[in-house]
Amino acid sequence: MKPDVSLVRDGKKFMWDGRPYVSSEEALQAAEAYRNDKFEICLAEEEGQFFVYTRRVVTAATVMTQ
Helix, strand or coil: CCCEEEEEECCCCEEEEEECCCHHHHHHHHHHHHHHHCCCEEEEEECEEEEEEEEECCCCCCCCCC
16 A cells, blocks of 8 residues: 655645554654654554655755856
8 A cells, every 4th residue: 555645734745755664653763763854744544554744844945056
C-alpha cells in the first residue's frame, strides 16, 4: 500500500518522507529527528502502518546570477 505523497492539514501542505513505519514509536522517533532539523511534522496511520509527513518554510532563498 502506498500512502498519498502529500497531504494538507490546517491549510499547510506536508510531504511524505517516503518510508512506512511498522510502529507508532518508530514513526515518532523519525518525526522527532525531523523536528530537530526545524521541520514541522504530521503523523498519519493507515491500515496498521504509520507515516511521517514533513514541511519546512523557506526563510531565505539564495539567488545565483551569472
